[in-house]
Amino acid sequence: MNKTIAAIATPPGTGGVAIVRISGPDAFAVAAKISSVKKFDKNTIKPCVLFELNTKTVLDKGLLSVFKAPNSYTGENVVEINCHGSYYLTQKLLTEVLKAGAHLAEAGEFTKRAFLAGKLDLTQVEAVADTISAGSDLSLNLALRHLEGDVQQKIRQIRGEFLQILSEIEAALDYPDEIADPSPEKIRALLKNAQKTFAQLLEDSARGLLIKSGAVIALVGRPNTGKSSLFNALLKHNKAIVTATPGTTRDALEAEAQINGLRVTLVDTAGLRETQDAVEKLGVERSRAHLQTADLVLAVFDAASGAAAEDRKILEYLRGRPQLRVANKMDLSEKVDIPDIIPVSAKTGQNLDLLAAKILEKLDLRRVDFSKNIYISSLRQKDQLIRAAQILAKTLDALETVDYLDVLAPHLQGIVAVLGEITGDAVSDEIIEQIFANFCVGK
Template sequence: MFDTIAAIATPPGEGGIGIIRVSGPEALEVAQRVFRAARARDWVKEPGYRMVYGHVVDAATGEIIDEVLLSIMRAPHSYTREDVVEINAHGGWMAVSRVLEAVLKAGARLAEPGEFTRRAFLNGRIDLTQAEAVLDIIRSKTRESMDVAVSQLRGLLGARVRELREELVALQAEIEASIDFPEEVGAPAPDGLRARLERVKDEITRLVATSETGRVYREGLAVVIVGKPNVGKSSLLNALLGEERALVTDIPGTTRDVIEEVARIGGIPVRLADTAGVRETGDVVEKMGIERARRKVAEADVVLLVLDAAQGVDAGDRVAAELIGGKRRIVVVNKIDLVPEGIPEDVIRELAGEVPVVRASAKKGTNLDAVARTIGELVGRLPRGEDAPVVTNVRHRAALERAGQHISDALDGVQKSLPLDIVAIDLYGALGALGEIIGVTATEEIIDRIFETFCVGK
């Protein structure tokens, strides 16, 4: 049996409404101690999904604290599947703090981070993937990333994992029956067993394949801007962001460190990084900046190699191209406002290979939409997970990969005609790994780690 918890559910600061959420077996009793309805009635007997107008008072002195609306949600028809009361007070830190203080004095305990969602999980209203989706929705930076999170909250990933577990449970039952009752129950046919295991493995492989898409939506696409000094890298960053974020001068080597900002390009959250100009230099600080640029390129999903249309290609550009290595890249020929014809295509191909080329002017804003569009095209059209699950979480991917390895080992055992009890061990391992994803077999440590990242009040 849980105790009764309370917390402020709205962000700090001034606003029209501030909400104090109370959940637990004594939520109604706690509210009754501090709430006085404007009209004399026994509001505690009201059915769920009702709002009552009145005041919150200090239970000890009777002093009115605030004018509020109190909403009632009775178990199991609430977020936590417990009795829940939400007190809608006036926005502003003092108002909600005083109401919360009165609620805590009346018998509630201050909730821990994520404790309301944790109770929703422990009480069976949502699985662990849905609980994690709540946090993903809160942290979404674009509509598309939110769509992916909402699909997970709807239960698409959890449902698919449960289907896979059910198939493995059925296989496990057949194998164990044949081991325990060999005379009554024959062993599963190897071909049929192999076919069913391969179907499960194929589906796990498909889910793992979506994890790169999921990572981009969840963490953002890492796009790094690289080039020799004074080709307009900082100007390009500012132009793509639509604001003056990086210092722009005519002095080569102005950018000594990596500057990072987040933009929305084609519905994808993009983490843009402007790096130090790459060149041979004796300046110790500039060398450190170039080394940081090298490390940033290693982490990049896409690199923008910026060339100066007025200068053409020289040794500095070749150093920058070598720094990029085999990363996906787009060549941006900048400053076409100065030299419209720019750099010949064959010279660009010799430098960077067969890659997309965009001719632009960061200073004049020419063809910036083409730069953004080319980034999206290079990544490819990412599915939004509206109808099929997309794996967005590193924890989910790791568990799926473990499950897939166990299935591969089981298939190897069937192929080698190993005893079925050996195959059964691998099936147990796969079931455990899949169970971790939805929370069936997750340890207390894993659950704690997930919910401690939530804010208090959620």
Template sequence: MTLDTIAAISTAVGEGGIAVIRVSGPDAITESAKLFRSKSNIVDAPSHTVHYGHIVNPDDGEIVEEILLTIMRGPRSFTAEDVVELSTHGGVIAVKRVLALLLRQGSIRIAEPGEFTKRAFLNGRIDLTQAEAVIDLIRSKSDRAFTVAMKQAEGALSRKVKTLRHQLVELLAHIEVNIDYPEHDVTELTNQFILEKSRQACAEIDRLLKTAEEGKILREGIVTAIVGRPNVGKSSLLNALVQENKAIVTDIPGTTRDVIEEYITLGGIPLRLLDTAGIRETTDVVERIGVERSRTALEQADLILFVLNGNEPLHEDDRKLMEQLKGRPVIVLLNKSDLPSKLDTAELADFYTEESIVRMSVLNETGLDRLERVIRDMFFGGELESADLTYVSNVRHITLLHDARRSLTDAMEAIDNGIPIDIVQIDVRTAWEQLGEMIGDSVAESLIDQIFSQFCLGK
């Protein structure tokens, strides 16, 4: 596929050791050569070579920047096109000056968000699941999430989907033979073949969907709200988990006035922590706004860490919160366990099991190991699956797998109900097309644009 030539800054804007500008397209090498002064002629240079030189303003010959220029000729590049990467000094000014000169070349334009990865997809170097894994790599919040995304970028999920589609193609071919040669009277055998192959495909889809909940957690993190009445240690808990003083801690109730958000990894489990304002009745206008925001965060949370002060008797505000949290996934944290216990845990028995109660001291940072184990039990059945497992974490993929399974179920039900085989064929073909939409074999251009618009500029 022939496209125009694009350029963009591929590294984060700001101070750093180096910055990289990526150029991709048919004129990437020749247009870059017009600005590059070096002892070597990069127009004829072999692929995957690095060249030292300077970027020169063609108007007056002024040296603009000292760079390293890397050449990767298509199709042996990320986009499968000719690619040039210019490594400049880090910093906003240097990289912008070089990019501005490149864009002054008539055949180079600024890249759209995700356009380099989009070209890799359009040029057949990667499929759509691999392309989507690129953004998961960038947004990974934990080592395990990164590993899952890397496996998908390498094609682990694609291979499973392609195997499934191949099985359905064989099934469709068998059905076609039955439709084209009805005189052989093999309908009963064909029906049994369809049922067997459809059950096998459904079983494989079920195996993939079984990983969906854990995969989504690894990809997005568990939205975790830290709640409790004022001054029970919520902000201190956040600081202990983050290992940084992100929240102001004082003895004054109502210090936290807004929801503070932080990402952490606890024993390989990514958590999106929301430290909320203490929930209580108050006449303070600003604190009341914080309390309302806390209630909103509470509704959005996948997990609630309910902090109680173990050094005080249960407060009426604690009891009100316990009522509000009924039916929600809650872990009770009895803070200040380093002090004499004054809270009667028997009052908690009507709401929480002993397994969901963690005694801890945020001050001494004890009890965090126990908290990790309880979260692991609650969301992963005690332990994370093997790192070799192919997880499904993308909502689009999960939806299409459910749709494909439903189509195969419709096909099996149609056979049981004596529906003609040419109607059954429609359901099987629909499942095949839905799986194809996962990897991009059959997908609307508008959806492709929507997917790649989520990428950052330069990727």
């Protein structure tokens, strides 16, 4: 039988309320020892007095949320104690709960129990972690879709199809006289279909991963084009220093922002130019490094001064990099002789909406539709999908041999195994440990 576990489920620090969570066969007994509640009806919230186990000294007044197995997050009896959000008090309360018989939960142990009880599959487990760490509208929506089970359902459906054909093949092999061989055409159709699905999922996973991790966008250009001003405007507050003196920004400055629901890390860089100033020189080197790693470069030009020779050099330098060209200071002039340029004004805010839309379009996120497509956002799931696709390619080759039924089964079993790892329907302890290693205590 499982031990009864407990942990503080709210973040360390001071808040209005805090939650100590208890789960396991003795959850009610433990809560009864340190609170005035003695009767635990399912799905109830009970006001109570909380006290020390031995001295009965009152610690706080709180609420107990009671969930009776199997109708709880973990599938076990669960009590959540709401107390006032003093970290000192919460720690003290946890100590009493442990004294009363509970064991301190490991990181992610509540969710692990939910998984082992079949309440969540592994894709949903990962979605729990993603929901907790979501920092933008898009990443939150994505995590919630995975939590609803969009990946789980798809993978289970494909795995079911493979299991079906596998059982038909095995039946035909075991009873060659009674059961007809499944035709290669039928198997080929299934494999081809799965191949298409895998390819689509893998293609869309690039978007899922970008939505989850956020995009790095570097602003570059020659000095004084308004990079720092644009950085501040996109950030919606003044973080970077803006002056009329060229060469003001010397260090790369990073900040998180949301652009149309996408989490982005904006990087303001030193202007790209030849300079004798030692510090600025280092800044320029850093700018070049950022250019290489950013998901997108915003090349900023000055509409007021028009395209200069330095600008041409920068365009040349950026060739082949994912980029958008921006003519800043359109409030002064709109004439910049550079193709595909988006006029904006960091000062007046003109066209910043247009720029935001273009950024999402350039990152291929304009047409993201969570209701239609599945955007896998876990590297683990993606890697396993790649493996499944590789075995699938071999399976298609094997289908062309004469005795295809004999050679096909191990391949199909391989695919079924990998798909089972994605959802956790058939998975090693090692993979489970790895997933829960990234969790926080109390979840």
